[in-house]
Amino acid sequence: MIAFLRAAVLCLVGFASLATTTLPASAAGYPDRPVRWLIGFAAGGPVDIVARIMSQWLSDHFGQQFIVENRAGSGGNLAAAAAVTSAPDGYTLLFVAPNNAISASLYKKLPYDFIRDTVPVASIMQLTNMLVVSNGMPVKSVQEFIDYCKANPGKISYASSGNGTSVHMSAELFKAMTKCDMIHVPYRGSAIAFPDIISNKVQLIFDNLPTALEQSRGGTVRALGVTSPQRWPSVPDVPAIAETVPGFESVGFYGISAPKGTPPEVIETLNKAVDEALKDPKLVARLAEVGGVPKPMTPAEFGKLVAAETEKWRKVVEFAGVSVD
Numbered sequence: 001m002i003a004f005l006r007a008a009v010l011c012l013v014g015f016a017s018l019a020t021t022t023l024p025a026s027a028a029g030y031p032d033r034p035v036r037w038l039i040g041f042a043a044g045g046p047v048d049i050v051a052r053i054m055s056q057w058l059s060d061h062f063g064q065q066f067i068v069e070n071r072a073g074s075g076g077n078l079a080a081a082a083a084v085t086s087a088p089d090g091y092t093l094l095f096v097a098p099n100n101a102i103s104a105s106l107y108k109k110l111p112y113d114f115i116r117d118t119v120p121v122a123s124i125m126q127l128t129n130m131l132v133v134s135n136g137m138p139v140k141s142v143q144e145f146i147d148y149c150k151a152n153p154g155k156i157s158y159a160s161s162g163n164g165t166s167v168h169m170s171a172e173l174f175k176a177m178t179k180c181d182m183i184h185v186p187y188r189g190s191a192i193a194f195p196d197i198i199s200n201k202v203q204l205i206f207d208n209l210p211t212a213l214e215q216s217r218g219g220t221v222r223a224l225g226v227t228s229p230q231r232w233p234s235v236p237d238v239p240a241i242a243e244t245v246p247g248f249e250s251v252g253f254y255g256i257s258a259p260k261g262t263p264p265e266v267i268e269t270l271n272k273a274v275d276e277a278l279k280d281p282k283l284v285a286r287l288a289e290v291g292g293v294p295k296p297m298t299p300a301e302f303g304k305l306v307a308a309e310t311e312k313w314r315k316v317v318e319f320a321g322v323s324v325d
Helices: 002-020 046-062 074-084 100-108 142-151 167-177 190-198 209-217 264-277 281-289 300-318
Strands: 035-039 066-070 092-096 118-134 158-159 182-186 204-208 221-226 250-261
Touching: 002 074, 035 046, 035 118, 046 066, 046 118, 046 204, 046 209, 046 264, 066 158, 066 182, 066 190, 074 092, 074 100, 074 142, 074 250, 074 300, 092 118, 100 167, 100 250, 118 142, 118 190, 118 209, 118 264, 118 300, 142 221, 158 167, 158 190, 167 182, 167 204, 190 204, 190 209, 190 221, 204 209, 209 221, 250 264, 264 300
Parallel strands: 035 066, 035 092, 158 182, 158 204
Antiparallel strands: 092 250, 118 204, 118 221, 118 250
């Protein structure tokens, strides 16, 4: 997969260099044509859900389509690789999430440096992950799950939306802190994983709240805990895993980045639009429905957040002792 990513980047660089020579001298009038928004995961998953909520608002706001383009695979790195080699003209954006911060240390041979090769645009929201298990699992609490896991070492498998995602690393952190022996089963998106969890082929997932909440509310899986240090506002009846495993924490972020060299005027235009969107009661209500807490930031503030998250997850990767070559 890494070799494929590197080949893809080298192939795209030529096209990107050609495209950058035709950039307009001014960003005035942006956007005057459709904007594509690269998403690193499959349709129907939590990232996709939030991206489509936001893209519809931006499309209505600007009078130009913001088109969600799913580039699933390699824990979101296929989308990131495509983004960093795109023309820096504001017409290719990247949905940013914890996977981008995690991949910097988890993947040892990425053909790009995320912080160096992208520029922060806007923060959208924060969210927690939620531990949900198959209804076929004989557990109803985090402690019961830990006890069951230790009584059945190596017999429990957990799904993720791909290597290097917060879904993956939340489980790895849980394993490291509880000494539970579980097998990782990566998918190309959490939405694809849920049929196997529901049927108990795979027993659990630490999924982003939007899809985990939808499934648990529908009764297809059982919610045991959230990964935030305290209970999450939209699901106060679900305990924090930290109530059972002190110090456990995994809080995610969603936002937008663009290829390095994107005009500051374009970044400012997009940032102001996102800030305005996060003041729209209807959009905020839709984000709340999927468990999101709006978190507007300036581009500089969002850049500091991404850098801080990259360092935080580097320590978690080292603590959990995992890597992808």
